Amino acid sequence: MLASPLPEHEYAADYQKYSKRAKSFENLFDPSTGFIRPKKNGGFVTPFAPNEVTFNFTEGNSWVYSFFVPQDIKRLIELHGGSKKFAAKLDELFNTKDKLAGREQPDITGLIGQYAHGNEPSHHIAYLYDYAGQPWKTQKYVRQIMDEFYKPEPDGLIGNEDCGQMSAWYISSASGFYEVTPGSAIYAFGTPLFKEVKYHLENGETFTIEAPNVSPTNFYIQSASLNGQPYKKAFISHEDLMRGGTLEFEMADHPFIKAFSEFPVSGEKSDFVAVPRFADGRRTFREFMKFSYKTITPDATIHCTLDGSEPTEKSPVCFDPISMTATTTFKAIAINSKGIKSQVAESTFYRIPNGWTVKIDSKYNRQYTGGGDEGLIDGIRGSVNFASGEWQGYQGQDFVATIDLQHETEIKTVGGGFLQNARSWIWMPTHVEFETSTHGVNFTKVADIKTDIAVTDMDPKTRDYSQTISPVKARYVRVHAYNLGKIPAWHRGAGDEAFIFVDEILIK
Numbered sequence: 413m414l415a416s417p418l419p420e421h422e423y424a425a426d427y428q429k430y431s432k433r434a435k436s437f438e439n440l441f442d443p444s445t446g447f448i449r450p451k452k453n454g455g456f457v458t459p460f461a462p463n464e465v466t467f468n469f470t471e472g473n474s475w476v477y478s479f480f481v482p483q484d485i486k487r488l489i490e491l492h493g494g495s496k497k498f499a500a501k502l503d504e505l506f507n508t509k510d511k512l513a514g515r516e517q518p519d520i521t522g523l524i525g526q527y528a529h530g531n532e533p534s535h536h537i538a539y540l541y542d543y544a545g546q547p548w549k550t551q552k553y554v555r556q557i558m559d560e561f562y563k564p565e566p567d568g569l570i571g572n573e574d575c576g577q578m579s580a581w582y583i584s585s586a587s588g589f590y591e592v593t594p595g596s597a598i599y600a601f602g603t604p605l606f607k608e609v610k611y612h613l614e615n616g617e618t619f620t621i622e623a624p625n626v627s628p629t630n631f632y633i634q635s636a637s638l639n640g641q642p643y644k645k646a647f648i649s650h651e652d653l654m655r656g657g658t659l660e661f662e663m664a665d666h667p668f669i670k671a672f673s674e675f676p677v678s679g680e681k682s683d684f685v686a687v688p689r690f691a692d693g694r695r696t697f698r699e700f701m702k703f704s705y706k707t708i709t710p711d712a713t714i715h716c717t718l719d720g721s722e723p724t725e726k727s728p729v730c731f732d733p734i735s736m737t738a739t740t741t742f743k744a745i746a747i748n749s750k751g752i753k754s755q756v757a758e759s760t761f762y763r764i765p766n767g768w769t770v771k772i773d774s775k776y777n778r779q780y781t782g783g784g785d786e787g788l789i790d791g792i793r794g795s796v797n798f799a800s801g802e803w804q805g806y807q808g809q810d811f812v813a814t815i816d817l818q819h820e821t822e823i824k825t826v827g828g829g830f831l832q833n834a835r836s837w838i839w840m841p842t843h844v845e846f847e848t849s850t851h852g853v854n855f856t857k858v859a860d861i862k863t864d865i866a867v868t869d870m871d872p873k874t875r876d877y878s879q880t881i882s883p884v885k886a887r888y889v890r891v892h893a894y895n896l897g898k899i900p901a902w903h904r905g906a907g908d909e910a911f912i913f914v915d916e917i918l919i920k
Contacts, residue, residue, distance in 0.1 A: 434483045435684035439755070441491050443708055446501050448478040452801055454705075454742070454759030455690030463526055464514035466779055467799040471519040473512070475505055475526035476533050482593045485543045486679030491708070499544040505537070506553060515779060522561045522570035524553065529561050530571025535581050536592045542600040543592075545675050547646040548632055548667035554585050554602035555631040587611075588621050588661065589648060593678040597650040600676045603631045604661055617656025623663050630663040633671050646672040685709045685754040688716075688730075688744040695783060696762045696790045702733040703761070705744050707754065712746035722756060739763045764790050766817075770917075773812040780805030782915060788813060794915035796872040798833050808909030811841065811893040814852070815917055820887050823848060826859050827878020827918035828891055834870045834903070838911040841893035844877055848886035855890050858882075867900065878918050889919055 442449045442456055449456045450468035462474035469477050479502070481488045492498040506525040521530030528534045538557065541549040561570035562582050569578045584590045588604035604623040611619040636643040639657040648659065688705040705714055715727040716734075720741040730744060739762045746754040770785045782804035783790065794802030804811075826846040832839055840863040847855035859879040896910040 431680075431682065432684065435487070435682060436755075437481050437484070438487070438491070438684060438686040438708060439689075441686075441708065443491065446478070446492055447474045448480075449474060451689065452693035453690070453695045453761075454688075454757045455693040457693045461513060463508075463510040463512055464778075465512060465517050465520065466514050470533075471517055471531050472528065472533050473514070473520075473526070475508075476528060476531075476537075479505070479537045479540060480533050482536050482678060484679035485540060485592070486677055488679075489544060495544040495546075499541060499546045499549070502537070502540055502544065502549070519572055522557075524556065527553075528571075529557050530578075532574060532577050535577065536590070539590050539592045539600045539602060542646045542676055543678065547601060547672055547675070548669060550600070551603040551632050551667075554590075555605075558582065558585060558605055559628070588623070588659070592676070596678060598647045598676055599650070599653070600647045601633065601636075601672075603633065604663075611653075613654060613656065615654060617654065619653050619656050620658045621661070622658060623661040626661070626663045629665045632664050632667050634662040634664040634668045635671055636661050644672050645674040647676040683748065683750055683752045685712050685746050685748050685752050687754045688714045688746050688757045690757075690759050695760065695792065696764050696786060697736075698764055698767070700735070700737055701761060701763075702735050704732040704734065705730055705757065707746040709746055709748055709754070711749045712754070713748075714744050714746050716742060716744040718742055725751070725753070736761060737763070762790060762792060768818060769816045771814045771816070773814070774806050774809050777805040777807055777911075780913065788914065788917045789815065791916070793829060794831060794874065794913075796831070796833070796874060798831060798836055798838055798872075798913055802915050803831055803913045804915070805838070806895070806912045806914075807837075808895065809912075810895050811891070811912045811914055813891055813917065815889045815891070815919060816852070817887050817889070817919070820850060820885050822883050822885050823858075823881070823889065823919060824883050825878055825880050825918065825920040826889060826891075827861070827876055828893065828914055829874065829876045829916040829918065830863075830893070831872070831874050831913040831915070832865050832869065833872040833913075834867070835872075836911075837899065837905050837908065838913050839867060839896040840865050840875065841912050842896060843894055845892045845894075846879075846881075847890040847892075848884055849888040849890070850886055852888045855888070856884075858884060867896065868902075874915075876918060889917070891917055 440448045447462050465473045489498040506527050508525045519531045520528045538553040539550050571578055585602050586605035587609045589599035589601050592600050604626055609621045637660045686708045688707045714730040715723045716730040717723045717727050718740055723743050723745045725747055741760045744757045768789045770788050772785055780803050792802055830840050844861045846859040847857050849855040858881045861877045861879050893912055895912050899905040899908045899910050
């Protein structure tokens with residue numbers, strides 16, 4: 413990262429703003445797992461699997477994005493507990509036997525463990541060993557990537573050539589170095605592919621990279637020299653490159669741990685304070701709930717409010733744990749010893765308005781859980797955003813669930829809340845049946861509601877389908893929403909299985 417600008421510089425305010433924003437990844441770092449994790453309602457989303465591809469990440473998963481902090485690798489290493497532990501986490505990335513899970517994503521290709529060279533967010537990761545003081549591992553993986561994922565064939569690139577990045581990575585890496593941090597003036601060393609590469613620079617100088625004894629087996633750097641002088645840095649500055657000259661590598665067929673003694677650094681010291689976070693992302697409770705908030709900033713104190721107001725340094729210090737018996741909006745900030753504040757963390761915890769339980773006979777998609785089984789009776793409603801977390805999604809199957817009201821109750825209305833977003837394979841059920849039972853064995857149909865939104869309607873919309881019935885006493889209510897089935901021929905997903913999305917069962 414750049415050095416601090418002069419106070420009077422016209423861009424100083426912008427610099428401070430974006431430098432602070434660049435630290436926000438700390439708000440998503442989970443020290444207990446060593447992963448960047450998505451959050452919801454002030455806490456980490458659970459269940460969590462780093463190999464799972466979800467809507468929380470763009471064309472990737474937590475394995476990839478947990479290393480996507482090129483602007484502050486120094487702090488990322490600190491959060492992992494130092495260079496050795498960080499390098500061990502990189503080892504785990506490249507060597508894990510875990511397979512991709514979750515959403516199908518064609519951009520995630522070229523896998524080594526969970527490293528995915530076919531998509532750009534991974535491209536700097538092999539070079540992070542340089543920053544951890546283990547450059548021989550960078551050399552190993554960079555050479556493996558060049559050998560395995562680039563072929564002189566029509567489909568020779570392992571991934572999507574977005575704006576030339578796949579080729580740009582190869583050209584730079586084949587020269588022996590790569591710019592890990594965009595905007596930074598240094599290039600981290602990898603391993604040269606050719607015996608000689610010449611860059612004819614726009615200032616008229618020529619910069620040459622030589623590796624006379626490089627070969628398919630000699631890809632480890634034994635030593636380096638710049639313009640004939642021993643060179644112990646595992647990187648080169650843009651300034652040195654632009655002066656012209658010759659960078660020479662002596663190659664070998666095994667690692668040389670002491671080839672370099674100085675390693676690249678990305679990041680700068682700051683007083684950033686991480687936002688407080690709840691232990692997990694749950695939103696509901698029954699009669700009573702205890703919870704606590706934490707921050708990864710060591711010397712920070714957490715101040716909170718329980719009435720929805722904005723917390724300040726004058727707000728009460730949070731004591732652990734906090735208890736509640738009613739729906740509550742909790743807000744908190746962390747303040748360090750210098751008085752620097754975090755962003756505000758906000759969580760609303762809803763007391764489920766009844767004692768009902770749910771038995772779901774269908775199987776909801778892991779990406780669309782709606783908060784679990786209780787999400788169908790928690791009173792929290794979804795928007796037209798199908799990925800917001802309130803919806804349960806069922807693909808290629810009907811939705812069938814039974815609500816246990818816990819005791820015989822007079823029922824006057826039955827219904828359910830559904831979503832249609834045909835562009836995303838989600839349609840209203842064709843119709844929804846409701847049945848009631850006293851003992852949960854024999855059921856009697858009390859309603860059959862036909863839906864009224866055209867299959868061809870592509871605009872996202874939610875709809876509650878409910879019906880007033882002749883009052884009936886029952887303990888159990890079974891709902892059966894019928895899936896559209898195969899997607900129609902006119903749709904781009906023709907032949908695939910349609911989804912049903914439901915957020916709430918309505919019983920009065």
